[in-house]
Amino acid sequence: MPRLTVVVPAYNEAAVLEIFHARLGSVLAELPLDCDVLYIDDGSSDTTWELIGALAARDSRIGALKLSRNFGKEAALTAGLDHVDADAAVVIDADLQDPPELIPALVERWREGFDVVYATRSAREGETGFKKFTSALFYRSMERVSDTRLPRDTGDFRLLSRRALDALHQLRERQRFMKGLFTWIGYRQTAVHYLREPRQAGVTKWNYWRLLQLAIEGFTSFSTAPLRLATWVGMAASLLAFLFGIWVFGKALLFGDVVHGYPSLMVVILFMGGVQMLALGVIGEYLGRNYAESKQRPLYFIEEKRTPRARS
The missing domain is CATH 1.10.287 (Helix Hairpins)
Known part of the structure; x- marks a missing residue:
């Protein structure tokens, strides 16, 4: 039976982790795959790591990595993907803005032969008009200035085949913009559309200053x-x-x-x-x-x- 690993980076997500894993576990139980979950604690200062341990004690499918400090989401994603030895991996955040219930649709397109199946937001609930405007401005600006065409309104939520994972493993650059790297490797890619929900609990770690830094990272990593x-x-x-x-x-x-x-x-x-x-x-x-x-x-x-x- 093919094996799927769900990679979940987490930084101070203790408030939402129980709810997230309950929904994720229900989805994985219905998939005709051998599934496991890999949590990456990116140097959390709350009880995220202890909560992951408690979840692992109840669910034998859970593995986990604890990073020595907060290296940032891009590095945490890289750490998780480096340790995947399954046939495919799904990357998803723990804040439940990206619904785990969409994973079967991603798996279905993967079984049709696609190497990268990314989830594209058709709407963004719970976000300010300014946040939506700046996000749209970033993606459309990247379309014009970069040779790597990032899919619009698409975050890190996606499925990667074994071939795509092996390709990503060869990209060891230190200044990492994962959305661009996911696209840059090529292979067969397709989209699945969904409605992005508001954060279920906790607070976002992405203020406007960090989003601006990420945008600069994207522009300088994939365009001159x-x-x-x-x-x-x-x-x-x-x-x-x-x-x-x-x-x-x-x-x-x-x-x-x-x-x-x-x-x-x-x-x-x-x-x-x-x-x-x-x-x-x-x-x-x-x-x-x-x-x-x-x-x-x-x-x-x-x-x-x-x-x-x-x-x-």
Whole structure:
């Protein structure tokens, strides 16, 4: 019988973990597959790890990894996928915004021959209009600037075949944007649409600052468009400065060189300085990522590991 592993990254999710596992367990019990669950505790400061242990004592299908500290969701996902030895894996968050009841639909498309089956949100309940707007802006901007076409309105919730898992395992870059990596590997991919529900309990760990950082990670990992933009802005600023210089020279030639124009001079200086700082900032983002890659640090460290009793 084919085996499926459900990979669940968790960071301070003690408030929702019991409810999540009850719903997930009901779904897995109905699947005609040999199923297990792999929880990854990403350095939680609440009782998430203890709760995972209590769940594992009752459910022999549960395995778990405890990371040595909070490495971030992308690293936690990588750790989980690195330890999957099943025929396929489903990635899902524990906050129940992504319903476990959709997993059979993902499995069905996998059995039709698809390597990656991603869940696309047809609607997003429980989120502000500003959050929906910024999310839509990000995905549509990525479509324009990146050669890797990210599916719109799609998070990490998806199924990956063994072939897709093996391909991901070869991608060891330190600056990781998993949504892009899932798409970049290629193979046969398809979508399953669903209604995203509000978070059932606890609080989101993704404030606007962290979402902005993730967006910058996505742009710099899968596009050089910001570098090109800095180049074009610099060229445009130089052209404007050249035209302004001709205008100043012509004015002085025709009407004399009267000392005027301090405000306009300051505007030009500040504008050019701002353009230069923008270009340096963009270059710095890429340089910082090269610096992080050059150090070749491990992506994560595991403090404790538990194997499902059903397989031990």
